[in-house]
Amino acid sequence: MAKVYALFVGIDDYPAGRWAKLGGCLNDIEAGRRWLEERLDAPPAVRVLTDRGATVAAVTDAITRHLGKAGPGDKAFLWFSGHGTEYDVSSPAERFVEATGKCQALVCSDGPLPDKRLGALLDGIAARGAHVSAVLDCCFSGGATRDPVDAVARYAPPLPEWTTLPQHAPPAARDTGDPARGPRHVLLAGCRLDQRAYERKYGGRAHGVFTHALLGALRAAPPGATYREVLAAAHARVQTDERFQHPVLAPADPGGIADTPVLGGAVRPPAPHLLRYGPDGWEVDCGGVHGLRAGAGAARGTAFTVTGDHGGPAVRAREVHPTRTLVTPDGWTPDRARAYPVAPSSLALPPLAVRLEGPDAKAVARALATAGPGGRPSPFVRVGDGAHPDGLRRVVTGGGRAHILRRDGSPAVDPLPLTGPADARRVARCLVHLARWHQLHALDNPASPLAGLVRVEVVPWGRWGAYGRASVAPDATGDLVCRYSGGPGCPRPPEVTIRIHNHANRALWAVLIDLTDTYAARTHLYPGHFIGARRTGHVFDGEVVELSLPPGRAEKPGAEARDWLKLVVAENEINTAPFRLERWDPYADAHESARGDTAGPDHDAPDGVLHLAVPGADRDLGPSRRRGPGQWWATTVPVRTVVPPLTGRGA
Incomplete structure (x- = not known):
């Protein structure tokens, strides 16, 4: 039967005069241990190191001798709450693996335990077949640190002698294969490697902000919830207390250990995005950098559907930010304590910007104003003001003709007649058709993990x-x-x-x-x-x-x-219906009128949204x-x- 080996390290009482004392780390590991024992059917094998007893040698030994007992099928679990630190790299070799020029480390009672050394120890246990996970609630923990007031940062200033410490595991041989495919541990870190992690009082009892959020998310999570889903829910909770503290999941590669249930299990297909309740209400963890339209009115038409075991309910975008989208649940009430996997079900696409020139430009503008569904303006085309002409298509009118030109000035289609309202409507229909075609041509999602597969x-x-x-x-x-x-x-x-x-x-x-x-x-x-x-x-x-x-x-x-x-x-x-469009035919409107058709290519996607x-x-x-x-x-x-x-x- 699989066995769980757990190591809890908490340090509040740091040596006086060297680093600030903390008040919530022992509370953290006590609460973490209680959660773990409640979660398991059989008691775990637990070892606890606190305060002055949590030296570098003691922590290293406990990882090696206690967690190292975990064999194939077993689980090894580490929780560290205390100070973290960073200090300048001291050798050229370190600069290759420390892109920030800093080394990050946990601060034990007598000095630092570098994150790379900790990672090598945990990966060594994983290499023997155990499922290994770690929670680090300290400053700079996203690389592998807590300040005083109402919120206290868990940060220990580095000492000069730390720059001479060995930082990394020995290099691997060239023929060891792709390290990304080898055994790895999963890390739930309290903040990014360039941030501080804080502690506060909750109900009169001090805890790390991340610990409080993580335990809340773990207890609210449904059975089988993955590390990715739990971390997303914890992240949203942290943001309600500390806007500048962002928890980290590593490694975050889709379809890897981050997508296994907490404490191990089979990999689950990763959710494209996660819906969670944050400081500004419900949000989905994607935004402009993921290909969504940003700016005023851009959220219209973008929606997400809940997937997995909760498939069906939807949320609609109300505001797109660079890395998140604020949404409104559509006819249902999600549980604020949970994170839901969601996938995009519709996307608002950008309209084609055109500049109208010449004596008949107003006639074309009037036609565009009624070229959309219900006689409203078309959602596919907007008339530009000419402030950025390089980004616009041009329509040059005059002499009974309309010339639709590409950005480089070449004709997009043959000149169209323009002598009356019917011709102006044809020009508008052509612009809408070209806009739909260009939307499909420009369709992209470069940040997708499926890219290149x-x-x-x-x-x-x-x-x-x-x-x-x-x-x-x-x-x-x-x-x-x-x-x-x-x-x-x-x-x-x-x-x-x-x-x-x-x-x-x-x-x-x-x-x-x-x-x-x-x-x-x-x-x-x-x-x-x-x-x-x-x-x-x-x-x-x-x-x-x-x-x-x-x-x-x-x-x-x-x-x-x-x-x-x-x-x-x-x-x-x-x-695939939005991907079908007949070729441009300037006389199609006459053919359709003669046949009495009411449906044409522009009726397939009248709202300008890719469903x-x-x-x-x-x-x-x-x-x-x-x-x-x-x-x-x-x-x-x-x-x-x-x-x-x-x-x-x-x-």
Whole structure:
């Protein structure tokens, strides 16, 4: 039967004249021990070191001899509450591993225990098969420190002789493999490596702010809650007391030890984001740096859905900050003591900014003012003030024409007639169409942990098929160039196969969107399927793809067509309806009127929001069909199909 070995170290009574005394560290470890014993079915093997007895040698020995008894399947748990410190590195070698130029350390009763040395000791226990976790409530603990008033910082000023201490474990041999894949311990630290951790009085009893928050989050957490979920809830609680103290989870790699239940268990799929109650109300731990639109009104349309065992309820964004989004629960009341895993179910996308110029600019502006749903302004386009012309598209009117120009001044489409209100509405419809296309083209989520795990490969097809052939390599511009073959009079379009390789260790869902230079977006190549771990999906089930010029474009020397293959990858199925858009047709409005159609391309997404959740799920299908995509990522592969120019003496 698995056994739990626990070591609790608390130091309030530091040597007088060297470092300030603290008042809540012994309370911390007493409360932590009580939580642990309540949590377990069988009593843990506990060792406690306090005050003057918690020397560097005693702590090191207890880790080695007591926690070191943990073998395969056992659990080793360390809790340290006391001072922390930092001091300048003393050798060139240390500068390679201490990016801040400082060494961080726990302060035992007689001096520092460097964090790198502590980490090596704990990883050594993990290497023997034990699940190892540590809680450090001290200043600078995010690298591996508490001040006096109403809140007291647990910080000990360094002594000059500390710069000569050995800091790191011996270097590993070159053939030991990837250290990221080796055994690791999980760390719950009270603050970042450049911050101080504080203690306060709660109900007349002093505790570390982090300890108080962490124990509250642990007791409120549901069975099976992961370290990541508990730390997120504790982080929000800390922020209500100390805005400048940010707890840290390490290592935080998705799908690793941080996503195991507290005190061990099987890895759970990581939540894309976490909903928690913070000092400003409910918030989700992502924001502008994660790709969400920031600024006034940008939160409109962005929503998140609770996933996992609580799948179904939603929250809607009300304010986007750089690293968090303030949200409002939609028709439900979450428990403030808990953190909930959430995934984005819809995203508000930025409108296309345009500048209107010329004598008929007002007519186009009037048409745009009613180009949206219900006769309101279109959410896809906004008229710019010209303050930043490099970031705008331009519409130049005059002489009965409207010229829609790209940023570089080249025409985006052929000139459109502009002689009356009907023509102005066509110009507005074109701008909305281009805006939707560009939103899909720009779709990105660069901070996603799925980035780079799935790749698109385009392979030429020849007499012996595609087997064994090298994939098309990008040219100097980054495009994959595929050329027609055959001489004048009998050009043959290039034939290729397109593969989607999943390099992840789990199945991922993928859709391949073909964005064309006719401003169409189609999902016919790979409409959306799960691809198994380290397996390959094949466009058209491996059949040949012919890259021919679009109808109406002559296959003459020098002619070309452009496609942008947009790959969207997610942990769960995504709604692909917003990814479909017919090519731009200036006369489509007349065709639709003649047929009596009421639905067109602009009706697929009238609100300017990218709806990622699968729509209209039946109750019988279960809640998973209504959840967001989980983690997701998008990348673009530009492809250029070219009819080579004539060569020879007359060329």
